[in-house]
Amino acid sequence: MLRKSHWLSLTAALVLAGCGGGSDEPSKFGAIAYSASTTKAVMTWNENSQASASGNAFKECGGGDCAVLLEFTSCGAIAGGPKAGGGVVVGVASASTREQAQIDANNSCNAKGGVSCQVIGGLKARCAADAS
Template identity: 45%
Template sequence: MTTSRWMVGGAALLAALLVAACGGGGDSDGYGAIAVSNSTGRVAIASEALTQSIANDEARDECDAGDCTVVLQFEECGAISSARTSGGAFVYGVAAGGTAFDAQTAANNACTAKGGVGCATIPNLPARCN
């Protein structure tokens, strides 16, 4: 029994050390960015990058269009929301926040302020946190 208890305790300690080494379980100092292509409507969010420059490059690369532009840089959480106006134009809102919920709520509000009707999270592109 002593051997198994040490093995379980050792495995838990090893797991905790790995989580700490990978930046899990606490505040992160990462950077994030959201990029948008106005010509294609493509959007990408990058998070947990080592520098803001890397986050910007990752977001533009993931957006994968020639005119992808970084529209938001964030250190905590970032989100984008989109909708159509009553006239049919595509609009979006972006925002940063202390939590994913706060960022998404602020992005929805920013989209609505631009005339978006029914602004919501873009499918498969939820708010991201560092």
């Protein structure tokens, strides 16, 4: 015979299972790809899998040297700036908010020697679950 506490535990487990609760798996994914030769940056979000997010970012980037720099399930951002000795520096970051992701990407770019790092080509931070 089950005790009252066991019935409550069993009921809670069934309710969570019926609601889809209890899963730590993210439901949406994003990625950022960048080509140093073309300085083109591409961000994908609201994708159903990480493979899809990364594959689409890479494909849209288009350059032979495109690389996926960041995969994210929270929010992601990219920043770029000129390097004191010439060239361009790029930083990427993910965080729980768009604002923090952009701050962290700017700081990453600056830490790599970038000067006045900022959003690249108007590509503002996005969250993986943002609507298209």
